[in-house]
Amino acid sequence: MRALSDDIYKQFSDFLEVQCGIVLGENKQYLVKSRLIPLMTQFSIEKLSDLIQQSMSYKNRELRTAVIDAMTTNETLWFRDKYPFELLAKKIYPEILEKKKSIKLWSAASSSGQEAYSIAMTSLEYQKQKAVLGMNVQIIGTDISNTMLEQCKNGTYDTLALSRGLADDRKRLFFNSVNDGSGKMQIKPEVKKLTSFRNFNLLDSYAGLGKFDIIFCRNVLIYFSSDVKSRILNQFAGALNPGGYLILGASESLTGLTDKFDMVRCNPGIVYKLKS
Incomplete structure (x- = not known):
């Protein structure tokens, strides 16, 4: 029944x-x-x-x-909304690299890994286009679902998943075909090595995660109550290095939830910078 x-x-x-x-x-x-x-x-x-x-x-x-x-478990896609990844290359990476060569990012609620791997691909493209030497990018993806985390770690995607937001040139550059006739493709090792994945509940303490320069938490807060949203956002503030950035979903806002960030209007999109 x-x-x-x-x-x-x-x-x-x-x-x-x-x-x-x-x-x-x-x-x-x-x-x-x-x-x-x-x-x-x-x-x-x-x-x-x-x-x-x-x-x-x-x-x-x-x-x-x-x-x-x-x-x-929520559906996701590659380079969702495009502008957050453009902002990494055009604004955020250059700003951070003026001060240091190591950049640590967190993809919170990373689902099946498309966001974390999109960040990794953006990072590799940026390093190549700008001929940046010594840039060290570390991306940590977390999710509450062990099933999703296994998918992330394996990095293998079927034709439907690959069709959602992923350009053909990126498939050629960053994926290897799985030779079993299924049409599946797997993330290349040079992309994988920038990422790691672990089980994490956003309601838990963030102390064991360390500090980040950039946190992606996109289209996740919409599922939480206002009190829980506020708690998570204030914990994000505590997990960011000075001047760090928080990137939310296009329809999400901090209004009435926390006062620890300044809104930065970009063209296109909005990001939030930790107040000094």
């Missing part, structure tokens, strides 16, 4: 907010069903309500992890 009562939905919504900070809101039963019904066969559970109740207990950690994975 795939029915989902209002009571079970409310319990699950509260559970998801506590575990991940994600706010489902009202009348999103359709989203829960579409994400979790495939798990019923995998875990041999006949009722969706039973699957949800079991996932909220601590008895079946595998199911709990699979449910959180399913609910926190």
